[in-house]
Amino acid sequence: MHRCHSQSSDTHRPQQRRPRKQLRSAGPxxxxxxxxxxxxxxxxxxxxxxxxPQLAELPADWRxxxxxxxxxxxxxxxxxxxxxxxxxxxxxxxxxxxxxQQMQRDFDRRGxxxxxxxxxxxxxxxxxxxxxxxxxxxxxxxxxxxxxxGTRTAVEQAARRLGFEFWKxxxxxxxxxxxxxxxxxxxxxxxxxxxxxxxxLR
Amino acid sequence: MSTTTPPRASGRRAWxxxxxxxxxxxxxxxxxxxxxxxxxxxxxxxxxxxxxxxxQLSARVNDLEAQAAHGTPVATVKRSGAGAAAPVAxxxxxxxxxxxxxxxxxxxxxxxxxxxxxxxxxxxAEMAASxxxxxxxxxxxxxxxxxxxxxxxxxEFPQYQGADIAELDFFLTPRLGSRxxxxxxxNFEVGSDGxxxxxxxxxxxxxxxxxSATVWLGRFHTPYGYYNTAFHHGxxxxxxxxxxxxxxxxxxxxxxxxxxVGAWLTGSxxxxxxxxxxxxxxxxxxxxxxxxxxxxxxxxTHGSTIVGGNLGLLLSGALDGLxxxxxxxxxxxEDEDLAPAYVTQVRSYGAYAAYDTDxxxxxxxxxxxxxxxxxxxxxxxxxDAGFLQMGYRAGRYTPYARYERGAFKQxxxxxxxxxxxxxxYRTALGLRFDVDLVSSLKLELADTHLTDRLIASYNxxxxxxxxxx
Numbered sequence: 132m133h134r135c136h137s138q139s140s141d142t143h144r145p146q147q148r149r150p151r152k153q154l155r156s157a158g159p160x161x162x163x164x165x166x167x168x169x170x171x172x173x174x175x176x177x178x179x180x181x182x183x184p185q186l187a188e189l190p191a192d193w194r195x196x197x198x199x200x201x202x203x204x205x206x207x208x209x210x211x212x213x214x215x216x217x218x219x220x221x222x223x224x225x226x227x228x229x230x231x232q233q234m235q236r237d238f239d240r241r242g243x244x245x246x247x248x249x250x251x252x253x254x255x256x257x258x259x260x261x262x263x264x265x266x267x268x269x270x271x272x273x274x275x276x277x278x279x280x281g282t283r284t285a286v287e288q289a290a291r292r293l294g295f296e297f298w299k300x301x302x303x304x305x306x307x308x309x310x311x312x313x314x315x316x317x318x319x320x321x322x323x324x325x326x327x328x329x330x331x332l333r
Numbered sequence: 334m335s336t337t338t339p340p341r342a343s344g345r346r347a348w349x350x351x352x353x354x355x356x357x358x359x360x361x362x363x364x365x366x367x368x369x370x371x372x373x374x375x376x377x378x379x380x381x382x383x384x385x386x387x388x389q390l391s392a393r394v395n396d397l398e399a400q401a402a403h404g405t406p407v408a409t410v411k412r413s414g415a416g417a418a419a420p421v422a423x424x425x426x427x428x429x430x431x432x433x434x435x436x437x438x439x440x441x442x443x444x445x446x447x448x449x450x451x452x453x454x455x456x457x458a459e460m461a462a463s464x465x466x467x468x469x470x471x472x473x474x475x476x477x478x479x480x481x482x483x484x485x486x487x488x489e490f491p492q493y494q495g496a497d498i499a500e501l502d503f504f505l506t507p508r509l510g511s512r513x514x515x516x517x518x519x520n521f522e523v524g525s526d527g528x529x530x531x532x533x534x535x536x537x538x539x540x541x542x543x544x545s546a547t548v549w550l551g552r553f554h555t556p557y558g559y560y561n562t563a564f565h566h567g568x569x570x571x572x573x574x575x576x577x578x579x580x581x582x583x584x585x586x587x588x589x590x591x592x593x594v595g596a597w598l599t600g601s602x603x604x605x606x607x608x609x610x611x612x613x614x615x616x617x618x619x620x621x622x623x624x625x626x627x628x629x630x631x632x633x634t635h636g637s638t639i640v641g642g643n644l645g646l647l648l649s650g651a652l653d654g655l656x657x658x659x660x661x662x663x664x665x666x667e668d669e670d671l672a673p674a675y676v677t678q679v680r681s682y683g684a685y686a687a688y689d690t691d692x693x694x695x696x697x698x699x700x701x702x703x704x705x706x707x708x709x710x711x712x713x714x715x716x717d718a719g720f721l722q723m724g725y726r727a728g729r730y731t732p733y734a735r736y737e738r739g740a741f742k743q744x745x746x747x748x749x750x751x752x753x754x755x756x757x758y759r760t761a762l763g764l765r766f767d768v769d770l771v772s773s774l775k776l777e778l779a780d781t782h783l784t785d786r787l788i789a790s791y792n793x794x795x796x797x798x799x800x801x802x
Contacts, residue, residue, distance in 0.1 A: 221691050298476050
């Protein structure tokens with residue numbers, strides 16, 4: 132219920148107020164629309180064909196949450212479940228982690244095994260200590276789970292190759308919730324949307 | 334955020350010129366895009382060829398390994414194909430370990446052949462990565478946010494009611510190199526007069542010395558407290574429907590200088606499991622014009638500055654997710670609406686705590702203002718403002734509650750000169766629902782009381798639909 136409202140600055144002040152300047156114009160809208168349309172080809176051109184990604188095609192050198200080198204080539208012969216995340220994500224990544232844990236339980240029930248890889252989106256903020264803390268507090272400490280830190284270039288290459296779209300807004304990372312499954316030969320065989328909105332089989 | 338419109342004639346000329354420049358830019362970019370498309374196609378073809386070669390080489394390596402394992406002469410063994418299983422020895426080794434790093438090079442394999450193949454494979458992989466990298470570097474991603482709403486009041490300008498468009502915010506981060514950074518935020522927003530205006534909300538160019546030190550020059554969000562740098566113009570990422578009133582942006586009723594134009598050194602350093610964050614900044618002192626704070630984008634006429642800092646500590650262990658900190662700034666604010674201008678020295682001391690986990694998002698922030706009248710003879714004035722917000726993340730739903738208050742001395746010209754500088758308190762209950770990953774619906778019920786300049790109160794029922802793209 133609206134009882135009363137005022138936005139005025141009604142203080143008792145002795146001086147004369149200067150006349151107000153006119154504010155705002157809608158004209159810049161046209162300029163920005165022009166700039167936006169000019170920029171769009173650049174946006175689309177960043178999408179590189181991601182046909183049949185192989186694990187072996189990703190940058191090989193990573194570090195784990197113990198700051199130890201981790202070579203993706205060592206995963207040859209193992210089924211691999213892979214996703215990307217960032218440690219201070221509290222909306223999307225927790226859903227992804229829950230989905231991974233569910234997959235782990237399914238593997239255990241079936242008596243099969245897989246290596247779980249979580250590649251950090253933001254190596255500048257999420258260092259090994261941050262991921263180690265992340266694992267400890269969320270009880271994700273099984274030895275077949277690997278939280279990987281790469282260089283910014285390696286992370287971006289891997290994301291593009293695997294079709295993870297993300298962008299940074301200050302300390303926030305805007306990203307999706309995909310989970311990829313690679314078979315023992317390192318071939319991508321399934322992609323899932325972790326939030327449950329859709330499932331895609333390749 | 335005060336966007337002053339120049340005289341109409343020169344304004345038209347400026348926009349015609351800008352349109353021409355933009356049109357020319359579009360032509361050039363379109364032409365460049367066509368070239369880029371050809372180049373990308375060629376690069377993709379090379380990449381596919383490289384990948385095919387890698388697969389062939391991998392198959393050949395597997396053949397050699399299999400032959401060596403069985404002691405079979407190389408020339409007499411049939412190819413096993415690209416899909417051959419990886420060596421058992423590699424599969425048995427723990428992933429990531431040194432033993433597993435070189436899984437399948439048996440002792441019987443001719444060393445020179447194995448090494449040669451590995452070198453070729455590595456070279457092709459580097460070529461493929463390089464080709465992909467070049468293709469990826471083309472263009473500049475553009476992202477942004479937008480939100481619209483409806484309510485019995487406009488959430489920012491309560492004199493309006495009904496449906497509203499709030500903002501369309503473009504966010505650009507061109508890639509300039511490994512250490513050079515740039516960030517621009519161009520915002521179309523509705524102002525207090527109901528008209529759409531454009532603001533370059535942030536325009537920062539920076540250099541990253543290391544993970545622990547980046548210096549920015551330009552216009553940035555003044556790093557006081559927690560909220561002003563944790564949340565920016567994109568409302569979709571914030572839990573609540575709007576910012577606390579006293580730390581709203583300047584043209585939306587905020588009474589603190591949310592933006593500064595100057596230099597900002599920021600970074601973080603880990604100490605054991607804890608992380609220390611810091612901010613130090615200096616910029617043009619703001620002024621008050623037309624009842625609002627103006628961050629003086631072009632500089633000011635007297636050379637005075639805003640100087641401040643922020644120190645935060647991110648805790649770990651049982652307190653993981655908790656950040657506590659303190660901040661301070663001092664600036665000299667001229668009230669340009671008065672002739673002669675009133676000048677106030679503003680000092681703000683703040684403290685904050687934020688508990689941000691997978692389940693909770695709780696924020697508390699408090700500021701004390703110790704202002705001195707440098708023109709008149711009203712002496713010093715102490716005011717304060719703060720808020721407490723609690724949110725609980727339950728899947729797609731996040732209910733939240735917030736209490737905020739500002740007690741601003743009206744004898745202090747800094748507050749008296751601002752249109753929204755009256756004391757108030759507000760309680761709000763809200764619910765955020767994540768429709769999907771890029772959009773959210775928020776409902777907020779709020780009760781606001783103005784307590785000194787005008788004794789009044791009003792209730793609000795607000796709905797917002799916010800997206801990112």
